[in-house]
Amino acid sequence: MTRIIAVGYAEEVCIPRQPRMHAFPHALERDDLERLADLAAGDLANDRAVVAIYPSWLPESTLRRLQTVRSLLGSPRFALHASHAPPVAGSVLCALAAAAAAELRDAGLLYAGLPVLERQIAAVAQLPSVTRLRHPTPSLLQHVTSWWPRSSFAVSFWPRPQVAAFRRGQAAVALPRAEAWEGLTLDTVAVAPVPPSGAPGSWFEETVIPALGASYLLPLDVPPLSATYWSTPGVVEAAAYPSDTARVVRLLSGAVPAPCPFCGERVASQPCPFCHAESPPQLAGAR
Numbered sequence: 001m002t003r004i005i006a007v008g009y010a011e012e013v014c015i016p017r018q019p020r021m022h023a024f025p026h027a028l029e030r031d032d033l034e035r036l037a038d039l040a041a042g043d044l045a046n047d048r049a050v051v052a053i054y055p056s057w058l059p060e061s062t063l064r065r066l067q068t069v070r071s072l073l074g075s076p077r078f079a080l081h082a083s084h085a086p087p088v089a090g091s092v093l094c095a096l097a098a099a100a101a102a103e104l105r106d107a108g109l110l111y112a113g114l115p116v117l118e119r120q121i122a123a124v125a126q127l128p129s130v131t132r133l134r135h136p137t138p139s140l141l142q143h144v145t146s147w148w149p150r151s152s153f154a155v156s157f158w159p160r161p162q163v164a165a166f167r168r169g170q171a172a173v174a175l176p177r178a179e180a181w182e183g184l185t186l187d188t189v190a191v192a193p194v195p196p197s198g199a200p201g202s203w204f205e206e207t208v209i210p211a212l213g214a215s216y217l218l219p220l221d222v223p224p225l226s227a228t229y230w231s232t233p234g235v236v237e238a239a240a241y242p243s244d245t246a247r248v249v250r251l252l253s254g255a256v257p258a259p260c261p262f263c264g265e266r267v268a269s270q271p272c273p274f275c276h277a278e279s280p281p282q283l284a285g286a287r
Contacts, residue, residue: 001048001049001101001102002048002049002050002051002101002104002107002110003021003022003040003043003048003049003050003051003101004021004022004051004052004053004094004097004098004101005021005022005023005024005036005039005040005050005051005052005053006021006022006023006024006025006052006053006054006090006091006094007023007024007028007036007052007053007054007062007066008024008025008026008027008028008054008055008058008062008090008225009023009025009053009054009055009083009085009087009090009091009093009094009223009225010023010025010087010091010221010223010224011023011025011091011094011095012091012092012095012190012220013095014091014092014095014096014188014190014218014241014243015095015096015098015099015243015245016243016245017099018095018098018099019098019099019101019102020098021094021095021098022036022039022040023094024036025223025224025225026224026225027058027059027061027062027225027228028054028058028061028062028065028066029065030065032065033065033068033069033072036069037069037072037073040052040069040073040078041073044073044075044077044078048077049077049078049079049107049265049274050077050078050079051079051080051081051097051101051107051110051111051114051273052066052078052079052080052081053081053083053090053093053094053097053114054066054080054081054082054083055082055083055084055085055087055090055225055229056082056083056084057084057134057135057229058225058228063080063082066080067080076263076265076274076275077107077265077274078274079107079111079273079274080273081111081114081273083114083118084118084135085118085121085123085239086123086125086135086157086229086230086237087192087223087224087225087226087229087237088123088190088191088192088220088223088237088238088239089118089121089123089157089237089239091190091220091223091239092121092190092239092241093114093117093118093121096117096120096121096241096248097110097114097117099245099248100113100117100245100248100249100252103245103246103249104249104252104253106257106266106267106268107265107266107274108257108260108265108266108267108268108269108272108273108274109252109253109255109257109266109267109268110252111267111268111269111273112252112255112257112267112268112269112273113251113252113255113268116251116252117248117252120184120186120241120242120248120251121239121240121241122156122157122158122175122176122186122212122239122240122241123155123156123157123158123237123238123239124154124155124156124157124173124175124204124208124237124238124239124240125154125155125230125235125236125237125238126152126153126154126155126166126203126204126235126236126237127152127153127154127155127230127232127234127235128151128152128153128232128234128235129146129151129153129232130142130143130146130153130155130163130232131143131146131147131231131232132231132232133155133163133230133231133232134231135161135229136155136157136161136162136163137163138153138163139163142163142165145165151165151166152165152166153165153166154166154173154203155173156173156174156175158174158175158176159174159176162174166203175207175208175211175212176212176240184242184244184247184248184251185213185242185244186212186213186214186240186241186242187214187215187216187242187243187244188214188215188216188217188218188240188241188242188243189204189208189209189212189214189216189217189218189238189239189240189241190218190219190220190238190239190240190241191204191217191218191219191220191236191237191238192219192220192221192222192223192226192236192237192238193219193220193221193222193236194217194219204236204238205217208238208240212240214240216243222235223237255268256268260272260274260275260277261277262275262277263275263277
């Protein structure tokens with residue numbers, strides 16, 4: 001079994017019967033290292049692999065501190081995965097990973113499937129300003145428009161990152177179909193925070209959720225790092241995702257893991273996420 005540690009993403013219950021994970025919802029600080037190392041050491045002692053999922057957009061100090069913990073543990077079964085997902089989508093990714101980890105025997109198979117899991121999540125947001133937005137980058141005109149009173153913008157990451165200003169309550173951003181990837185239905189939309197009906201942000205209830213065909217709205221608290229990612233307060237952020245764990249596990253089970261020739265862990269990606277070694281290429285005609 002594999003334990004998921006969320007670093008920089010809040011732990012949210014997004015899946016029925018979701019297993020617990022360890023979570024450090026803020027940027028990792030020096031004071032967190034001892035607790036993180038103790039939690040990971042306990043899991044490793046119980047013959048669990050550990051995968052820490054953290055945002056790639058946090059300062060490099062977060063990665064350095066995770067690498068320090070890995071060195072302190074002295075175990076190759078502590079792997080790191082950098083996600084590009086914004087805060088709510090990242091919490092959903094960690095929840096999906098924790099649910100899949102309970103069903104997948106091989107930690108290497110789960111690790112190889114994390115980019116696949118991330119593609120199953122459709123992130124959308126409504127912002128009052130894009131003046132300091134970095135992910136994705138707004139146009140010069142959108143920067144200027146941010147200074148106008150009551151301006152509002154939509155951000156979508158499907159099929160590619162895009163920003164659009166609201167005009168008469170609507171924004172020209174692409175929204176995914178209900179079955180946009182791998183045949184999995186995006187049946188749940190997590191929203192943080194859920195806006196009152198008719199308030200700025202009700203675009204989600206009136207347009208986004210019907211467009212996705214989602215059957216369930218999951219209200220969440222504003223993530224601790226929301227303002228860090230979006231560079232402005234007052235953001236409404238949503239993530240649509242499949243909640244059917246069995247179908248998610250079947251999707252991830254398509255790869256065939258094989259023992260790493262260096263550390264022995266069964267993996268389905270290169271380099272090995274645990275010892276970072278590349279498998280030597282097979283010679284032509286080798287048996």
